[in-house]
Amino acid sequence: MSSPPKAAASPASPPAQAAPQSDIVLEAAPFEEPDSDGDSAYGDEQNSTASVSSSIFEYRTIKGRKYHSERHEGQYFAPIDDRHNESGDIAHHYLTILLDGKLYSAPIGDNPKRVLDIGTGTGIWAIDFADEHPATEVTGTDLSPIQPTWIPPNVRFEIDDCTKSPWTWSEGTFDYIHMRYLFGSIADWDALFRDAYFACAPGGWVESIEVEVDYVSDDGSVKPGSAMTMWGDMCREAGPKMGRSFMILREGLQRTGMEKAGFVNITEVDRKVPMGGWPLDPKLAEVGRFVQLGFENDLEGYASLVWNVILGRPADEFQIFLANTRKDLRDPRVHPYFWVRWIYGQKPSS
Numbered sequence: 352m353s354s355p356p357k358a359a360a361s362p363a364s365p366p367a368q369a370a371p372q373s374d375i376v377l378e379a380a381p382f383e384e385p386d387s388d389g390d391s392a393y394g395d396e397q398n399s400t401a402s403v404s405s406s407i408f409e410y411r412t413i414k415g416r417k418y419h420s421e422r423h424e425g426q427y428f429a430p431i432d433d434r435h436n437e438s439g440d441i442a443h444h445y446l447t448i449l450l451d452g453k454l455y456s457a458p459i460g461d462n463p464k465r466v467l468d469i470g471t472g473t474g475i476w477a478i479d480f481a482d483e484h485p486a487t488e489v490t491g492t493d494l495s496p497i498q499p500t501w502i503p504p505n506v507r508f509e510i511d512d513c514t515k516s517p518w519t520w521s522e523g524t525f526d527y528i529h530m531r532y533l534f535g536s537i538a539d540w541d542a543l544f545r546d547a548y549f550a551c552a553p554g555g556w557v558e559s560i561e562v563e564v565d566y567v568s569d570d571g572s573v574k575p576g577s578a579m580t581m582w583g584d585m586c587r588e589a590g591p592k593m594g595r596s597f598m599i600l601r602e603g604l605q606r607t608g609m610e611k612a613g614f615v616n617i618t619e620v621d622r623k624v625p626m627g628g629w630p631l632d633p634k635l636a637e638v639g640r641f642v643q644l645g646f647e648n649d650l651e652g653y654a655s656l657v658w659n660v661i662l663g664r665p666a667d668e669f670q671i672f673l674a675n676t677r678k679d680l681r682d683p684r685v686h687p688y689f690w691v692r693w694i695y696g697q698k699p700s701s
Contacts, residue, residue, distance in 0.1 A: 371600055371621050371690040376569045378631040379686045435652040436473045436497060441645030442532065443475045445638045446560065446691070449622060454480050455529060456620065457556040457695035463487055463526035467550065469513045470533050474498035474506070480529075481506035490525075516542040520550040527551075531560040535590070535597045537604075544608035551698045557614065558695035561599040566626065566687045573687050578675035582654075589657045605694045614696030626687040627680055639688075643680055650676055 447454060454476060464487065468477040471491030481489040481503040491498065492511035502508075511519075513530075514537060528547050537543055547557045565583035566573060573579045586597035596602055600621070609617050625639035626646065646653070650673045658664050658672070679685045 371563060371692070375623070377623055377625060377635065377686065377688055379570065379629045380631045380636070430649075430652045430655075432652075435649045438645040438649045438652070439472045439532075440475050441641055441648065443479075445624070445641040445645070446531075447479075448634065448638050448641070449624070449691075454483065455527070455558055455695075456618075456693045457527065457558045457697075459527045459556050463555075465525045465552075466490070467520075467525045467528045468492070469528065469530035469547075470536070471498065471508065474502070474508055476529065476531065477506050477508070478502055513543060513546070514538060516546050518546040518550055522549055523552040523555075524550050525552060526555040528555075528557045530558070532562060533559075534561055534564060534599050535586070535593065535595050537596075538594050540599075540604040540608040541611050544605075544612040544614070548612035548614060548698055553698055554700040556695055556697050557609070558693065559605045559609075560691065560693050561605060562624075563600040563690040563692075564597040565601075566689050568686045568688065570686055572685045573679075577679060578672055579679045579685070579687050581672065582676070585654070585657055585662065589661045592661055600690055600692050605692065609694065609696040613699070615699055617694065617696040619692055619694035621690055621692050623688045624691050626689070627683070627685075629683055629686050647677060647680060 450456065462484065466477075466480060466484075466487055466489045468474075468480070468489065468491040471477050471493045474491045477489050477491035478499075481487065485503070485505055487505060489503075489506040491506065491508045492513065493508070494510065494512055496508070496510060498508040513533075516539070528551055530543075530547070533543075544557070544559075551557055564586040566579040567583075590596040590598065596604065599605060606617060606619060624642060625635050627643045628636045628640040630636045630639055654673070655669070658669055659666060679687065
């Protein structure tokens, strides 16, 4: 088993086709049992381009939530309305905390000329990167125009579908290509990295950040059959039906795709990401609080399409499932976490 570069809370990376593993155990802060009448402490509610055609602004509405239009073959499982976009921005925040304020891991230097952000979402990463690198031309792409209009002068957003191969970019256009949290939306990861390789400049870098949708614990507090484990079970079942995997780390899709495309100097780092403020480590506790905030902000959005449409599970059990998830998230005796993998590779200079 190879070891990644040293990083805070970064255990060794597993080989492809294996679930992430680590000898590093996330330690929970001490917990005092509440009084018999005080268990409500964890049970209460917590407080484009200008030329795009009008068809770009057409969306699907499913059970009251807005999704990408059918012109994209319904290839993203989560909503794109304001509520879910808030959760996406919170995810950007906790991932930045994990990197000690950095927006990337790849050794891209101080002044890359052109940067591409695939699956930009609200554009928050592209905007932050553009602010930090005012001399860099930053382009963010996504299926729908949900990005703000007030943006730095060196960033632009375009409507594009990264799953339509080959990409339209000229060979060697970008010095750095960033893609994050595309789980459940990519049918062909090899094609994705092949297209990224073509669009990347010689000597440039491509970085992929993905999550394993499987919530576990080191101390056994996440019980088999609980609502938390049902998320992983649900995604393992839905992935094959959708033709788009949620188990990116377990299947080694990032590294395999990069190697097949021809990238060199491939480096990967895995981190355990807590759900809730239970870790003893202050930084991880802060991360966990934001993870919980973002997840609880739109539990329904993360699960609705998969539960109701892809799997066709009983509608009357959906809200019970969400309520049990909230209960587990708010119970300080339950210590769930998930894995996130940062992996980057370089296109040879010649």
